[in-house]
Amino acid sequence: xxxxxxxxxxxxxxxxxxxxxxxxxxxxxxxxxxxxxxxxxxxxxxxxxxxxxxxxxxxxxxxxxxxxxxxxxxxxxxxxxxxxxxxxxxxxxxxxxxxxxxxxxxxxxxxxxxxxxxxxxxxxxxxxxxxxxxxxxxxxxxxxxxxxxxxxxxxxxxxxxxxxxxxxxxxxxxxxxxxxxxxxxxxxxxxxxxxxxxxxxxxxxxxxxxxxxxxxxxxxxxxxxxxxxxxxxxxxxxxxxxxxxxxxxxxxxxxxxxxxxxxxxxxxxxxxxxxxxxxxxxxxxxxxxxxxxxxxxxxxxxxxxxxxxxxxxxxxxxxxxxxxxxxxxxxxxxxxxxxxxxxxxxx
Numbered sequence: 185x186x187x188x189x190x191x192x193x194x195x196x197x198x199x200x201x202x203x204x205x206x207x208x209x210x211x212x213x214x215x216x217x218x219x220x221x222x223x224x225x226x227x228x229x230x231x232x233x234x235x236x237x238x239x240x241x242x243x244x245x246x247x248x249x250x251x252x253x254x255x256x257x258x259x260x261x262x263x264x265x266x267x268x269x270x271x272x273x274x275x276x277x278x279x280x281x282x283x284x285x286x287x288x289x290x291x292x293x294x295x296x297x298x299x300x301x302x303x304x305x306x307x308x309x310x311x312x313x314x315x316x317x318x319x320x321x322x323x324x325x326x327x328x329x330x331x332x333x334x335x336x337x338x339x340x341x342x343x344x345x346x347x348x349x350x351x352x353x354x355x356x357x358x359x360x361x362x363x364x365x366x367x368x369x370x371x372x373x374x375x376x377x378x379x380x381x382x383x384x385x386x387x388x389x390x391x392x393x394x395x396x397x398x399x400x401x402x403x404x405x406x407x408x409x410x411x412x413x414x415x416x417x418x419x420x421x422x423x424x425x426x427x428x429x430x431x432x433x434x435x436x437x438x439x440x441x442x443x444x445x446x447x448x449x450x451x452x453x454x455x456x457x458x459x460x461x462x463x464x465x466x467x468x469x470x471x472x473x474x475x476x477x478x479x480x481x482x483x484x485x486x487x488x489x490x491x492x493x494x495x496x497x498x499x500x501x502x503x504x505x506x507x508x509x510x511x512x513x514x515x516x517x518x519x520x521x522x523x524x525x526x527x528x529x530x531x
Contacts, residue, residue: 219408222404222405222408225404226401226404226405226470227474229397229400229401229404230401230470230471230474230475230478231478232397233394233397233398233401234262234265234474234475234478235258235262236390236393236394236397237261237390237394238257238258238259238261238262239254239258239390240299240302240387240390240391240394241257241258241260241261241277241295241299242254242255242256242257242258242260242261243257243386243387243390244294244295244298244299244378244383244387245257245281245287245292245295247298247377247378247380247383247387248291248292248294248295248374248375248377248378249374249377250281250287250291250292250374251285251286251287252281252284252285252287253284256281256283256284257281257284259280259482259486259487260277260280260281260283260284260292261277261280262478262479262482262486263276263280263479263482263483263486263487264276264277264279264280264479265475265476265478265479265482266476266479266480266482266483267479268472268475268476268479269472269475269476274296274299275289275293275296277292277295277296278290278292278293278295278296279292280487283487283490288370290370290371291370291371291374293371294371294374294375294377294378295378297338297342297375297378298375298378298379298383298384298387299387299391300335300338300431301335301338301339301379301384301387302384302387302388302390302391303391303395303427303431304331304332304334304335304428304431305331305332305335305384305388305391306388306391306392306394306395307328307331307391307395307424307427307428307431308327308328308329308331308332308335308424308428309328309388309392310392310395310396310399310420310423310424311327311328311331311420311421311424311425311428312325312328312329313417313420314417314418314420314421314424315328315421317417318415318417318418318421320421327425327428328424328428331428331431339379339384342375342376342379343376343379395420395423395424395427396420398423398427399416399419399420399422399423399424400416400419401467401470401471402419402422402423402467403416403419405463405466405467405470406419406450406455406463409459409462409463409466410455410459410463412454412455414453414454414455418453421449421453422446422449422450422453423446425445425449426442426445426446426449427442429442429445430442430445442468443464443465443468446460446463446464446467446468447460447461447463447464448460450463450464
């Protein structure tokens with residue numbers, strides 16, 4: 185019962201968040217200014233981008249030695265995009281992985297660390313290449329350099345037990361940082377498995393492809409809405425730097441940081457200030473609507489029991505229908521229990 189209520193609450197909250205972030209005025213703007221051919225191209229790019237990210241998530245789960253099929257890892261990521269507008273919504277992918285076999289959320293959560301590292305390396309690579317190609321000031325290379333060093337530092341801390349103990353002891357001195365220190369041995373052990381250089385290299389290739397697709401989405405929008413013709417390298421430059429800014433400043437959802445930095449960088453490459461703000465709005469709206477809608481669709485098609493479960497609860501005197509996700513009967517297996525009180529899950 186609890187998991188059904190959690191999923192249903194997330195779905196409702198995500199819908200409210202989409203309406204609050206996007207708003208009807210953005211939908212009107214997109215339909216008015218983007219031609220049908222451009223919308224079709226954007227849909228293809230957006231679908232490809234999400235599939236690449238989903239395959240990367242599935243790769244991380246399997247690299248963490250979790251018994252899950254690639255298609256199940258892919259769908260668990262895509263369904264989790266229904267909550268992508270919420271702070272911490274990415275963690276729903278780890279929860280959805282629980283629907284497939286003997287997997288716990290804390291085990292799958294190790295993939296979130298891997299995603300951060302792979303994205304950091306891929307974005308730094310794209311940003312450095314764009315800076316050199318566009319002959320931007322060399323001082324800007326400090327941004328991708330710091331990004332790479334940060335990623336290497338995280339990898340070193342996770343791989344080295346003594347260094348990890350020292351950092352844990354340092355963070356444990358303050359109450360605020362003490363709360364974020366992971367204590368689950370299972371999570372730590374599987375995160376260490378993901379910090380192998382071969383795994384990081386393959387995941388970075390996934391992230392590199394996803395970054396290029398995101399830059400192509402931005403390029404398509406700018407090309408349709410701006411009178412100034414932009415280069416693909418400029419779209420790569422703007423996207424990579426704005427995404428690095430969002431990673432560096434952990435604002436929930438990254439809305440303010442990402443949108444402001446995106447508009448500012450578009451202005452730097454020659455787009456007018458008003459046009460830059462409008463393009464940033466369209467870019468945010470298109471991505472938010474697609475990820476949330478695609479996530480809802482995948483959630484309804486692949487995991488309908490999670491959405492309908494709360495509606496199947498009966499009166500307290502009668503039996504209830506539950507779905508076994510942690511037992512050996514497989515995902516989505518229907519079980520009848522004589523007692524209405526759900527059995528607590530041991531994490």
